[in-house]
Amino acid sequence: MIIDQSLVNKVFDLAKSEGVTPTAVSTLNVYVSSNEIPLMPMVLQPAICFVLQGKKKVVAGRVHYEYSPNTYLINSVIRPVEASVLDVNKDQPYVGLSLGIDRHVVGQLMMEMNRWDHETKYVEQATLTQSTSLTVPISNALERLVNVLSEPMDCDILASSICRDLYYQVLKGPCGGLLRNSVSHHAGANRIAPVVHYIEQHFERNIDIEEIADVAGMSVSSLHEHFKLVTSVSPMQYVKSLRLHKARSMLSQGYQVSEVCFGVGYSSPSQFSREFKRYFGITPSNAKSSVATIG
Template sequence: MSEARLELATLIAKQVQEEGDFPAAVPGLHLYRRHEPVVGACQVYEPAFAIVAQGAKVVDVGGESFPFGEASCLLTPVHVPALSRITRASLTRPYLACAVLLDLQMARELMTELDVVKGDERGHAVTVGPMSPELMDAVLRLVRLNEKPGDIPVLASLLQREILYRLLTSTMGGMLRQIVTTGSQSHRVARAVEWLRVHYREPFRTDELAEHARMGVSTLHHHFREMTGSSPLQFQKQLRLFEARRLMLMNGMDAATAAFETGYESATQFSREYRRQFGAPPRRDVVELMTVGELALVS
């Protein structure tokens, strides 16, 4: 595993020589490189799993912290708003990582072919665990494929299917198995999460969201909080605030415009909730982030 991790780090360093997040030629593969620690990055994680080949990172979701480092895996089978910080990176030993977006439809089809125990439906949307040699080998082959563009159309989907198989049959794959199992409580909560992600600007009633998820209101609240660490309303607020922060940082919007664009009717309410989330009012927070260059915010 140590040799495989070193090879993965070497491949990423070779393919990505500048800082940033780079979509690879292989569909769904992202490569990351950072030369110094990053604090305060916020993003909405897509269904994906990520591997740190060199360095270390901490992801905060729903008030809980998930540290992961070299040769460990972070699995997020649903969209979740997250704050993250890279804790170990330098110019001589940069943070190097990769992420593979999960094709949940492919996982759902694959699940029907597997004879695995689904296990307990309860659990968090974020899981950190060790990399198995088999999963690491599949990831290595996917990253190597990035250097052979002629092979990508034929081999990429096969390797992504193998990676999904390794995840679904792993000890950390319980939540993923449940989410792609139609009719499970986790699958229903995932429907509510997806609705909120798409319609985060719109006001909603909890009973309507519960009906969309095909759950009772109290059942939805219980399982939603268990999976994401927050209530549906808190989840929506995070989606709005993260997008507003991105608009101010990346598009240069002022606070009032960003508030309006993300569904807020009151600039005062927006400022109050923004300060509660990020520890400073919008304008000061954005100025501080731009001053220190922490523009690692991803949508």
């Protein structure tokens, strides 16, 4: 067993309340839940996600990923998904960690590792998200990172180098290609990853399939085929899903419906309301603070 109970207890003690708790490391968040959480919509950020206790299920289109102690999940792009927390109770709550991907640090590591090409052969990834087995070096780096959080000076001086080590160990692992995909302009990245990055940056305006295909350097039909193979949805379905998830997040933060409608790229409030209700089952005005915090 790679994850031991002492690490679970340390991470649990960092949590200020149920849900998400930021840490002294800006890219690292702690998640705790004493109750199982049914599938609910959320936006999965580019991150390396660890479950120390309990189990998490992520559903993206027709594909689902499960991870629990001794496995971890890499997500290389922003993805609208559904997620649930399983196998927990008040005596054994869900405990998880999420380390956001620092593209600058990952890019630097990739350049350094390219000098050792004969030892760092990367497996091509056919997806943008994947769960895989936790290795001892990754577990050790994660434990060191958690340990420095309790000492402000240690955290300030050592945390960045430990995060770098963790990224390095993930890059060396069987799904390291996914972490490479998070650096959108790297030549070896999956062809669809830069397209998804472009959508992330421009979904709030009126982008169409022809523009996305031009960015991808593909025909519309070829883009549709490759994009759906990787993400399980079409490019325009992805745009719509990202807009609606962003809208629900804004509504939960107190924004007015009309402000949200135009803010996420809709020109018609009635169309926005129809599509929001069709997607989430409730109207925008009735949307509650239910954006998932179970990362």
